[in-house]
Amino acid sequence: xxSYRLNIMICAGTGCVSNRAFQIxxxxxxxxxxxxxxxEVLTVMTGCNGFCAAGPIVIVQPEGIFYQxxxxxxxxxxxxxxxxKGRPVKKFMYTPxxxxxxxxxxxxxxxxxxxxxxxxxxxxxIDPEAxxxxxxxxxxxxxxxxxxxxxxxxxxxxIKKSGLRGRGGGGFPTGLKWELAxxxxxxxxxxxxxxxxxxxxxxxxxxxxxxxxxxxxxGMTIGAYAIGASKGFVYVRxxxxxxxxRMHNAIAQSKEYGLLGDNILESGFNFDVDVIQGAGVFxxxxxTSMIASIEGKIGEPKPRPPYPVEKGLWGSPTNINxxxxxxxxxxxxxxxxxxxxxxxxxxxxxxxxxxxxxxIKDAGLVEVPMGLTxxxxxxxxxxxxxxxxxxxxxxxxxxxxxxxPADCLGLPVDYxxxxxxxxxMGSGGLVVADEDNCMVEMARYFLNFTKDESCGKCTPCxxxxxxxLDILTxxxxxxxxxxxxxxxxxxxxxxxxxxxxxxxxxxPNPVLTTLRYFRDEYIAHIKDKKCPAHECRQLNTYTIxxxxxxxxxxxxxxxxxxxxxxxxxxxxxxxxxxxQDKCAKCGVCYEVCKFAAVKVD
Amino acid sequence: xxxxxxxxxxxxxxxxxxxVILREGGDYKAKVTVHMGTCGIAAGARKIMDSLxxxxxxxxxxxxxxxxxxxxxxxxxxxxxxVELVGKAPVKYVDLDAEKMKKIFEEHVQGGNIVxxxxxxxxxxxxSY
Numbered sequence: 001x002x003s004y005r006l007n008i009m010i011c012a013g014t015g016c017v018s019n020r021a022f023q024i025x026x027x028x029x030x031x032x033x034x035x036x037x038x039x040e041v042l043t044v045m046t047g048c049n050g051f052c053a054a055g056p057i058v059i060v061q062p063e064g065i066f067y068q069x070x071x072x073x074x075x076x077x078x079x080x081x082x083x084x085k086g087r088p089v090k091k092f093m094y095t096p097x098x099x100x101x102x103x104x105x106x107x108x109x110x111x112x113x114x115x116x117x118x119x120x121x122x123x124x125x126i127d128p129e130a131x132x133x134x135x136x137x138x139x140x141x142x143x144x145x146x147x148x149x150x151x152x153x154x155x156x157x158x159i160k161k162s163g164l165r166g167r168g169g170g171g172f173p174t175g176l177k178w179e180l181a182x183x184x185x186x187x188x189x190x191x192x193x194x195x196x197x198x199x200x201x202x203x204x205x206x207x208x209x210x211x212x213x214x215x216x217x218x219g220m221t222i223g224a225y226a227i228g229a230s231k232g233f234v235y236v237r238x239x240x241x242x243x244x245x246r247m248h249n250a251i252a253q254s255k256e257y258g259l260l261g262d263n264i265l266e267s268g269f270n271f272d273v274d275v276i277q278g279a280g281v282f283x284x285x286x287x288t289s290m291i292a293s294i295e296g297k298i299g300e301p302k303p304r305p306p307y308p309v310e311k312g313l314w315g316s317p318t319n320i321n322x323x324x325x326x327x328x329x330x331x332x333x334x335x336x337x338x339x340x341x342x343x344x345x346x347x348x349x350x351x352x353x354x355x356x357x358x359x360i361k362d363a364g365l366v367e368v369p370m371g372l373t374x375x376x377x378x379x380x381x382x383x384x385x386x387x388x389x390x391x392x393x394x395x396x397x398x399x400x401x402x403x404x405p406a407d408c409l410g411l412p413v414d415y416x417x418x419x420x421x422x423x424x425m426g427s428g429g430l431v432v433a434d435e436d437n438c439m440v441e442m443a444r445y446f447l448n449f450t451k452d453e454s455c456g457k458c459t460p461c462x463x464x465x466x467x468x469l470d471i472l473t474x475x476x477x478x479x480x481x482x483x484x485x486x487x488x489x490x491x492x493x494x495x496x497x498x499x500x501x502x503x504x505x506x507x508p509n510p511v512l513t514t515l516r517y518f519r520d521e522y523i524a525h526i527k528d529k530k531c532p533a534h535e536c537r538q539l540n541t542y543t544i545x546x547x548x549x550x551x552x553x554x555x556x557x558x559x560x561x562x563x564x565x566x567x568x569x570x571x572x573x574x575x576x577x578x579x580q581d582k583c584a585k586c587g588v589c590y591e592v593c594k595f596a597a598v599k600v601d
Numbered sequence: 602x603x604x605x606x607x608x609x610x611x612x613x614x615x616x617x618x619x620x621v622i623l624r625e626g627g628d629y630k631a632k633v634t635v636h637m638g639t640c641g642i643a644a645g646a647r648k649i650m651d652s653l654x655x656x657x658x659x660x661x662x663x664x665x666x667x668x669x670x671x672x673x674x675x676x677x678x679x680x681x682x683x684v685e686l687v688g689k690a691p692v693k694y695v696d697l698d699a700e701k702m703k704k705i706f707e708e709h710v711q712g713g714n715i716v717x718x719x720x721x722x723x724x725x726x727x728x729s730y
Contacts, residue, residue, distance in 0.1 A: 003658040005667035007623045036647070040654060040667075044624075061624040062666055085637050086669030125624045135610070136617040144607050258604025266606045 004042040006083060009059040009124055013048025013210055014203070014242055015364075016055040020072065021045070024056055027072045031079035041083050047128045047211020050120070050365035051111050054094055059106055059124060066106035067092040097361065097383065111362050114381050116343065118351050119167075119327040120367045123211040128246050131253040134214040140259055142333035143218050146225055147267040150333075155226040156182060159329065162337035163349035168194055168285075168322030169400065169426045169502070171348075171415040174329075177319060181227040181309040184317035189229035191220050192313070192320040195236035195243065196290060198282040199398025200449060201357040202429030205323040207365050208353065209236065209243035212327065213250035217260065217273060219326035222333060224271045227319050232273040235290050237280045247275050282399075282453035286501045287312075287320045289455070300457045301501035322427065324353055344370035348414035352425065356382045358432035359389065368413070375409035378432060389434040392533075393518070397426025399446040399453075400506030402513030403439060422513040424506070438535035439518035440525055443510045444472040450507040461504030464495040468511060475522060476536040478529040485522060489515060534600050537585045544568075544589075545597045546575035553595035562592045619663040629666045631710045634683040638672025644679035645698070652699035653682070656706040665710055678721065684709050693721040 010016075010025050028043050049057045054068035065088045067078070074092060081087045093102035094109055103109050117123065126133035134140070146155050160175025181189065193216055197205040209216065220232045236243055251273055254260040262270045276294050283289045284299040291313050293299040312318025328350060332340045341349045348370040354377060357363050361383030368377060374394060378384065385391050393403045402423030404411065411417050415425050433442060451465040468491050471484050492508030492515075499505050515522065524532050531539045549555055549570075560568040560576055567583040570576030576597075578589070590598045605613065633653060637646045650669070657665055673681050678695035684705060685691035692715055694705055705716050 003654055003661075003663065004623065005654065005657075005669075009624060040650065062629075063668070084642075084669065085671050086634070087671045125621060132613070132617040133621060135614050136619075136621045138614070140610060141614070144610055148607055257610075259610075261604075263604070265610065266604075 004040060006041045007061040008041060008043045008083075009046045009061060010043060011047075011049040011055060011057040011059075011124065012045040012128075012242075013052070013055075013207055013365075014240075015048065015052040016057055017242065019056040021056045023072050024058070024070055024075065027075040028079065031076050032083065034076075035079055035084050037079070037083055044127050045129070046124045046126065047122070048207035048365055049124045050115075050207070050367075051109075051362060052364035053362045054364075060088075063088070064105045064107055066094055066104070066109060068094050111364070111366070111381055111383065114372065114376065115367050116351050116369045117367050118331050118340075118343075119208055119215075119324050119353055120211065120365075121331060122215065123207075126212065128211055128213055129249050131214060131250070131257060134212070138334060139214055139330075140218055142330035143221055143259065144265060145333060146222055147265050147269060152182065152226045152228065155222060155333070158333060158337050159226070162332045162340040163344075164325065164328055164332060164340065165348065165415065166322060167324035167328070167352065167427065169397070169424065171425060174321060174325055177309060177321070178223060178226050180307075181229075181317050181319040184310050186315075186317045188231070188314075188316045189224075189227055190313045190316055190318040191224045191227065191229045191232040192287075192290065192294070192318060193220055193232070193234040193323060193326050194285060194287070194290060194320055195234055195240070195323045196278045196285040197240075197323075197427060198237065198280065198285055198453070199400075199427060199429045200446070201355065201395075201431040202398055202427055203355045204353040204365060204428045206240045206243050207355075208323050208327050209234075209240070210246055213243075213247045214254065215330055216247075216323060216326045217250055217254055219321075219329035220273060221260065221264070221271050222329050223319060223321065223326070225269055227317070229319065230270050230272070232271065233276050233294055233313075234273060235276045235278055235284070235294060237278045239280050244275060244277060251275065281455075282450075283455045283501070283503050286503055288501065290320065291318065298455075300455045301503075303500060324428070345412060345414045347416055352413065352428055354428045354430050356430045356432065358395075358430075359386045359434040359437070360384070360432045361386055370414050371412045373410050373412050374404065374430075377413065377430065378409070382432075385432065385434050387434075389436065391432070392435050392437055393433045393439060393442070393514075395423075395431040395433065395442065395446070395510065396429070397424040397506075397509070398429040398431075399450045400424060400502070400509055401426045401429070402509045403433070403442060403517065404513065405517040407517075422509065422516055424509070436533055436535065438476070438531050438533040439514045439521045440472060440476055440531075441533075441535050443514045444469065444476055446510040447472060447507065450503060454503065454507075458498075458500035458504060460495045461499040461501075461507065464491050464499075465504070465507050467491055468495075468508065472511070475525045476531070476538070478525065478536075478539045480522075480526040482523075482526055484526070485515065485519075530601075537587050540585055540587070541580070541601050542578055542583060542585065542587070542590055543599050543601070544576050544578055545599055546577065548595060549575050549597040553593070553597055556595070558592050558594070559589035559598060562588050564588070619661075622663050630664045630687055632666040632668060632685045633706075633710060634668050634670050634685070636671070636673045636679065636681040636683070637669040638676075638679075640672050640676035641679045641681065646680040648699050649680045649682060649697050649702045652702040653706060656703055660706075660711060662711065675721075681721075686710070686713065694719045695721045
């Protein structure tokens with residue numbers, strides 16, 4: 001093996017790949033050859049770095065220099081300056097907002113400082129397509145440990161003691177689930193990895209599969225040994241092609257090494273894994289629907305009990321855990337439950353991976369210890385609100401979660417606190433809203449999603465969500481009544497209590513939490529026929545400040561030319577005016593006016 | 602390839618471990634900087650680097666960090682290199698060639714004894730990014 005002096009870690013998560021990470025790698029390799037550095041400098045494609053807002057990202061190791069937003073044409077200069085002459089290039093480094101000096105090293109950037117990596121412990125360090133990289137980072141050491149020293153019951157006891165809870169949403173204790181699956185009667189047992197992540201704005205599971213597929217396989221193998229399963233499935237949606245490809249690749253490598261298949265590491269234990277590609281149906285993230293889908297049936301839920309751990313896939317005991325849960329397992333086995341249970345809060349142990357999206361400066365993927373507050377995640381880690389606008393709400397837990405207001409920024413992130421506030425941990429999607437977002441519209445948007453994704457099997461979810469959506473749509477159009485609010489609440493509770501599966505049970509959460517925390521916005525839509533955030537355009541009135549139009553814009557005429565409805569009167573050099581009878585409230589004039597002469601109310 | 606046993610896996614891990622050390626920000630016992638400004642490259646710094654990396658490979662010294670830097674300002678004495686053992690002051694070596702670099706690596710980096718006949722000075726100018 002050649003001894004390289006520099007390792008160039010190029011982020012190849014989906015975000016950076018879409019920002020041309022592969023082309024950047026080609027450019028690096030070309031320039032490295034041109035400068036005869038190919039024996040000194042190695043380029044490595046890694047999984048998602050997490051700081052997606054700064055992509056494409058390149059980290060130069062061993063110094064840990066962080067380069068961001070690179071383009072192909074930057075590469076020749078960078079290679080010559082830094083790799084050849086040893087001068088890190090400031091202009092490609094990250095500069096925090098409001099500061100002038102860039103931060104050269106990744107670990108000094110605030111986005112990374114509060115993070116604690118367990119599930120993502122290998123992100124950016126290993127090549128997800130190289131099993132040797134994973135092995136070098138103590139990969140499959142946990143598997144060696146259990147196969148040589150631990151009985152299945154010991155493994156379950158260790159996981160129980162660690163306090164690990166399901167990361168897919170419900171927060172069910174993982175060790176207990178394994179114990180139930182072990183005790184369940186049946187010759188054939190199965191384990192499943194739920195990688196059917198479908199919440200709008202969530203990309204935690206995808207990033208883990210893309211960054212470190214072997215940790216999931218190792219976790220699943222450990223789980224299978226503990227419960228006595230010989231077959232596993234990774235259920236991943238087809239919309240994640242890179243994750244599918246890397247998982248297939250990882251399985252093939254593991255089989256070649258004898259880490260999957262018959263007689264693993266000569267222990268006599270057999271376990272095999274297949275990838276099942278889902279068709280991108282949200283309800284298939286629900287475990288009974290997922291089982292139906294794997295069986296080749298329509299992805300629809302079944303009443304529980306019987307729970308999958310008793311009677312799951314093809315009627316056999318089946319243990320389903322989420323991607324992130326599986327990724328935690330090898331670390332817990334290797335480092336011990338005591339180490340793990342010291343991280344986090346009393347009831348929620350370890351870390352949680354969040355994808356932070358929406359009106360946020362440093363959107364991306366973060367892993368933080370449980371118990372950190374929402375405010376710390378949004379402001380200290382993710383850099384605060386985009387364009388320094390005012391924070392309004394954060395939707396945590398996706399379409400099944402809740403919208404929490406500014407008062408809740410001090411809330412520690414753990415399963416209990418979030419449920420108490422009306423939201424839920426969910427799988428870990430955080431969508432941040434600022435003052436320009438209408439909360440009624442936000443609730444409508446997510447309900448529209450769940451209504452579309454409802455499988456239609458049970459009436460409360462099929463009809464109830466459609467009825468709620470109808471009411472919300474009327475409210476956003478200024479046609480709601482105060483009685484609608486009571487009806488919404490009644491419907492929401494009825495659906496929550498009676499729907500067949502988790503999708504329906506949680507679908508009303510965004511409506512309920514916005515009603516609880518942002519009732520005044522609903523009332524403004526109904527009584528004043530106004531949208532305080534001006535997002536529901538049908539309720540807006542656009543006018544032109546004629547004085548400003550002339551004094552600042554000299555009657556530039558841009559609004560008139562852009563109005564598709566001929567609703568603006570005026571000519572170049574003179575004041576313009578909107579004919580309210582013709583105005584379709586599309587908002588184009590407001591957007592195109594560079595002089596802030598168009599007012600919205 | 603044949604299926605791994607527990608022992609094979611452990612052996613494999615030892616083998617590949619070194620390939621990721623560079624990425625983990627781990628512990629180094631020494632840092633060697635080859636000055637590769639235009640003057641350094643013209644004076645033959647590439648040969649110094651090649652010789653250095655060959656030594657690292659020969660001794661399998663993965664705990665030695667090899668890096669480059671720009672012109673050190675003393676262009677007439679290039680090629681130059683700086684050796685810094687952890688916890689010790691850096692030592693600058695001047696007028697190097699491949700053989701001298703080899704000797705410095707073996708005696709100073711590996712052995713801990715400064716090769717005084719090639720050394721210019723202790724210490725280094727202050728650097729910050």
